[in-house]
Amino acid sequence: MASYSTTMIILPVLFSGLLYANGRAVDLASTLTQQSQFDFFTLALQWPATFCSTHENKCCPENGCCAGENSQSPPGFTIHGLWPDYKDGSWPSCCEGAAYDETKIAPLLDAMHKYWPILSCNDISSCNNKTNSFWADQWEQHGTCSTSVTGDQYGYFLTALELYLKYNVTEVLLQAKVKPSNSNTYPSAVLISAIEYAFHAKPQLVCKDGDVIKEVRLCFTKDLQVCH
Numbered sequence: 569m570a571s572y573s574t575t576m577i578i579l580p581v582l583f584s585g586l587l588y589a590n591g592r593a594v595d596l597a598s599t600l601t602q603q604s605q606f607d608f609f610t611l612a613l614q615w616p617a618t619f620c621s622t623h624e625n626k627c628c629p630e631n632g633c634c635a636g637e638n639s640q641s642p643p644g645f646t647i648h649g650l651w652p653d654y655k656d657g658s659w660p661s662c663c664e665g666a667a668y669d670e671t672k673i674a675p676l677l678d679a680m681h682k683y684w685p686i687l688s689c690n691d692i693s694s695c696n697n698k699t700n701s702f703w704a705d706q707w708e709q710h711g712t713c714s715t716s717v718t719g720d721q722y723g724y725f726l727t728a729l730e731l732y733l734k735y736n737v738t739e740v741l742l743q744a745k746v747k748p749s750n751s752n753t754y755p756s757a758v759l760i761s762a763i764e765y766a767f768h769a770k771p772q773l774v775c776k777d778g779d780v781i782k783e784v785r786l787c788f789t790k791d792l793q794v795c796h
Contacts (some may be wrong), residue, residue: 578780579615579741579748606652606660606713608795609788611731613645617748618782644738647684648783650718650728651710662695665712668704672721679729717790731792737784740766753779769794 653659673680686702693700694709703725711724718724744762746754756773763771763784774783787795 578753607655608653610651610653611786612648613737613784614648615645615781618776618780647728647732649706649710652713660713661709663713665715668707673725676725683729683732735767735786767794769796
């Protein structure tokens with residue numbers, strides 16, 4: 569993992585719904601349809617209010633930021649994606665595999681809506697440039713390249729949910745007295761230390777404008793153990 573500075577971090581208050589932050593563009597050099605081998609997983613967790621503050625024009629009327637300050641929002645980090653990665657910083661994407669079929673993950677839908685919600689409407693697929701749902705895009709772009717470990721669609725989404733629930737970043741930060749605020753700041757080292765102490769692994773922080781938390785990313789081996 570990369571080294572980190574002691575930047576002061578703000579966690580915006582969760583005043584509204586979560587939107588999908590498309591912060592990881594497809595690397596065309598690594599987009600090989602038959603490429604499914606990789607070195608490790610990245611579990612990317614996004615902070616709702618940060619994305620909402622700058623992407624209100626992409627929200628869904630039913631449950632996005634445009635629903636207003638009184639809309640119900642997730643009480644912490646939610647899943648952005650589970651991504652297979654290479655050690656050199658690139659990643660496989662859009663591998664050969666079954667087309668997304670929501671009926672295959674029907675038993676997971678309640679948990680998906682809660683922990684991995686679709687709140688950005690009419691996304692463009694990273695694999696075929698067609699309008700797609702968030703879950704479909706994550707499966708087609710990343711899940712199809714993870715099948716050597718996670719198996720089919722059900723296995724891919726279940727794996728991400730299980731890792732998210734087992735490694736509860738929101739709870740770890742709350743226990744460390746790191747609370748959402750539009751005014752209070754925290755040294756990035758405080759967030760990193762709290763997560764590192766809980767999971768024995770150093771996270772990667774992704775920030776907006778250098779000082780507002782956007783994502784926390786955790787590394788996992790191919791046998792789904794946290795990277796040390």
